[in-house]
Amino acid sequence: MREDIPGRLGLPLIGETFSFLSATNSTRGCYDFVRLRRLWHGRWFKTRLFGKIHIFIPNPEGARTIFANDFDLFNKGYVKSMADAVGKKSLLCVPVENHKRIRRLLSEPFSMTSLSAFITKFDKMLCGRLQKLEEKGKSFKVLDFSMKMTFDAMCDMLMSITEDSLLRQIEKDCTAVSDAMLSFPVMIPGTRYYKGIMGRKRLMETFRDIIVRRRTGEESPGDFLQSMLQRDSFPDSEKLDDSEIMDNLLTLIIAGQTTTAAAMMWSVKFLHDNRDAQDILRDEQLSLAKIKPEGASLNHEDINNMLYGLKVVKETLRMSNVLLWFPRVALNDCTIEGYEIKKGWHVNIDATCIHYDSDLFKDPLKFNPQRFDEMQKPYSFIPFGSGPRTCLGMNMAKVTMLVFLHRLTSCYT
């Protein structure tokens, strides 16, 4: 057994919460809190936030221990506001026995082969919007553009919603739900929690109406929702009930929109700052464009041929760390890398620390897609997590980014 994990716990309830909140609400961002403590205490450190002891896990070995024992020794902590906002049947909140079944049933439409139709649809939508922007000739914020694009594309893929006013209402309500997920759960008008719960209510009504229309045969498009409803006559173990479908529709939108949009934005920033990588990417994408008939949309095969593009995507995900760390709670006393962890402690897999470790990634501050020519050490590249909770939408996120990079580099300089 190693010696105690260094760090400061401070007062029993408050601990270092104020320093954490101060970093979070400043331009430094919440990771600055972690960075400073690493400087003071070393790679492994403990702290107390909101009354709970937190350990930040800095290496692939520690990450492996947690991912490999997810649900057995560790689980996501139960957060009441999250379960109220996104729904108790959401993948993010259900207990292990339901998680397995729900995840299995949700997964198929997100497999690489099922995403073929999405690739072509997303490409058409993207080209149309880029063209409109070009015609206007005005500059625009990449993040605003990517947020709207990913949101609209996901609602189309999930439920075939394309009407702009409905999309904007759903987006507003999803943002309210997302804001409420980590808020203080009191139903007082004007609070983030209250707004989130009201937003959720409207969303559930909208989803319910769509499901009713599908069941009466008024509409039956080939989308994610339809693939879930086609299982209506299956045994219980092979289908999702309506509340499971609706909670997870909401979960998928919330888990997929900001993450993918942020990664798209970061890819633009990194390519802007690294002209060499941009040139190599452009050459690859232009040679792909050259062999396609004019005006043809991208397909699955094109995506498979974007070898350098995929490395750009990976390097963007390594450096941007869209999700900085992945939180879990220890369900029992245990050890990680020889350190003693007590039941109830929060252990955070620090993906940012791992992705910037110079022993794992040479020259980690340099944007170098070519580093992915070499195999990575297990659990050293974990932008989508690992184990039973690996990101469900990782293929969708990757193809979305590749289509975006293709149009950006082959149509614009």
Ligand code: HEM
């Ligand atoms: C670049 C974009 C994305 C990144 C970086 C990302 C990252 C992640 C990570 C790290 C996790 C695991 C968190 C943990 O272990 O605690 C996760 C889970 C999840 N992601 Fe993503 N994600 C992205 C896009 C998407 C998309 C597009 C969707 C869906 C359309 C999605 C749906 C989910 C869901 C449902 C989970 C929970 C899985 C479970 O608990 O079983 N994500 N994501």
